Amino acid sequence: MSSTKSERAVFPFTAIVGQEEMKLALLLNVIDPKIGGVMIMGDRGTGKSTTVRALVDLLPEIEVVANDPFNSDPNNPQFMSNEVRDMIEKKQDIPVVKTKISMVDLPLGATEDRVCGTIDLEKALTEGVKAFEPGLLAKANRGILYVDEVNLLDDHLVDVLLDAAASGWNTVEREGISISHPARFILIGSGNPEEGELRPQLLDRFGMHAKVTTVKDPELRVQIVDQRSKFEEDPESFRQSYETSQQNLSQQIKESRDRLSKIAISHEDRLRISQVCAELDVDGLRGDIVTHRAAKALAALKNRLQVTPKDIFIVMPLCLRHRLRKDPLESIDSGLLVQEKFSQIFGLIS
Known part of the structure; x- marks a missing residue:
């Protein structure tokens, strides 16, 4: 790092x-x-x-075809340029390098x-x-x-x-x-x-x-200013002090990606997600799809193979708040509206 x-x-x-x-x-x-x-x-x-x-x-670093302007994936045709595909069909050697x-x-x-x-x-x-x-x-x-x-x-x-x-x-x-x-x-x-x-x-x-939003807590504001000052004074030693936590999170991301395809979400929870979207009058099905995906990604991040209602509760405002129809007379934050509807349909989360 x-x-x-x-x-x-x-x-x-x-x-x-x-x-x-x-x-x-x-x-x-x-x-x-x-x-x-x-x-x-x-x-x-x-x-x-x-x-x-x-x-x-x-x-993490990824494998790309050397000197290819499209960062083509040497192993996945979906991420390959037509030129690289032609080279593979002609059985030509594909030079591969690793890059950030x-x-x-x-x-x-x-x-x-x-x-x-x-x-x-x-x-x-x-x-x-x-x-x-x-x-x-x-x-x-x-x-x-x-x-x-x-x-x-x-x-x-x-x-x-x-x-x-x-x-x-x-x-x-x-x-x-x-x-x-x-x-x-x-x-x-x-x-x-x-x-x-x-x-x-x-x-x-x-x-x-x-x-x-701008942080209001004075203690946190001081902490943020201190962090920034230390980083600007000596970026390398500041980064080194976070080396372990950075590596741990990087590894967690890699393992979460590998785990993602194994994550399950119950039929009952999928129905409830769609019920929330329908009752909030969300247009189309993007809200349903994104909420499913985000809940699975959160379960993967938390090192679990099953989505819980709490996962859905955490991601749902992020997935739906910008899809709600705006009421100019409504003063409540749209994320809170999503959480209220969630609580009605899923029940309270401990």
Whole structure:
């Protein structure tokens, strides 16, 4: 987990004080990327981007095809570019290297060409080859795509990102020439609600919605300031003091991923989840699906093979609060509404 001198030192994930909801949502998405990403909304200066970068630092290395711009998985056709597939079909040797999972930052002013990639039409027409310049979605394949201030991003670009995140593929078309490549990534967006909300249909496409607030407890605030000061004074020794906890959490993530396929959730609990979604008037079935996945990921994280009602109680507000229809006269937090409905249907959780 230690960073080399040439790298920018990353604040350790296990050293982050508070913001448990955000940290849990990020961990669950890493355990099961099919949850569909996280939208983190909250005040400025609450550690949103620090926490996302800290998460990436925890993740294990992955095998990729050497010199491949799409981080192709040498063992899984779903994560392979067409060129790598062709090499395998021709029984050519595939050079493989190990690398850290990448995190790609999407700048606010990015154009669609920068995000999706471009086709060199002149080269395609004169030389008869599909000359493709990969974009940020290619770099993000099998990694994390982080969009800060996602609520300020052009709606069309948000649509492009969400379509790629949902399908796992990015397709670029120009003058009858079409190129596709794998783009399977965990989409993490963050923003400040004071600067504008996302459209409900876009919010719905994020698997989970975590709220972060400024810490009010003076003791915790002092602890956070102290942690930051120590880190800035000597990043390496600060990171070393968290080396063991970082390694333990990294191992826990790896074991949770391996355990995920064995996790069971009872038919009765699945029915109750759907009953909560129906009675809260949640549109579509994404809420049901994401709640199932998140509850299983939490059980895996807790080293269990069976989902409990408490797992569902913990993840449900994160999975449903952004899917509820907004009532302008309603002052109660939507996460509390979800918990109230849960308690009616599941009964009280000890």
